Amino acid sequence: MQSVQHIIAVASGKGGVGKSTVAVNLALALKACGARVGLLDADIYGPSQPLMLGVAPGTRPDTEGDQVILPVEVHGLKTMSMGYLTTDRTPLVWRGPMAGGALTQMLEQTRWGELDYLLIDMPPGTGDIQLTLAQKARVSGAVIVTTPQDIALLDARKGIEMFRKVDVPILGIIENMALHECTQCGHVEHVFGSGGGADVAAEYGAELLASLPLAMAIREQTDAGRPTVLSAPDSAAGEAFMQAARRLQERLAADDATQGGAPDISVTDD
Incomplete structure (x- = not known):
């Protein structure tokens, strides 16, 4: 973990807002910007990143001894997920401390190597996994994913x-499913309302990193294991993800400049 410069939690208050889709595309967008990126799927009960990345079923991470896990490298990302350790028909009937322990193992025992960013796809809510992450890791900040509708904003x-x-500072808000454009007539409609993400960002003094469309293509690309940043980088959604990645990099660079950057620690025998 000492070789990871920034740990970023991608989180949401509720499920169904597209948080995992945003996390995988944001990781790929940061990679496209030239960064060294890892992606940890911290949704212990419902891991989805292996499917979204197109990893073949049955893929297992290699290990070194009993304590070191080697991440699965896909599309240039170093990844780890409970989805690599179970099957898609294996429910994890665990209490909170067991899930927290699994997160700690994946976080601390994976040989991440030198990374600029490690994105952590959090489960929805405000429970054990979130608290475990805050206690076990030096988190640079969180990106909050929401839709414009009132219940999601709550x-x-x-x-x-x-x-x-x-x-843990809030690095920005990403508003998903902000508008829908009819593929037949081009009519634009705000299915879940409008302006909610910007309102929450303004309320907390955070930046609205991107506003993403509600588009069937995003779902199809992600289900096929070729997320939008890979399969359609020039689309409106692809450009929005790239915009979010650049703004995120700028925010973290500004934070590093303010704080003097991460310290360099050396150990000698003197």
């Missing part, structure tokens, strides 16, 4: 407040 605020209580 839960997004709870997620933001949770991170603030554990001193």
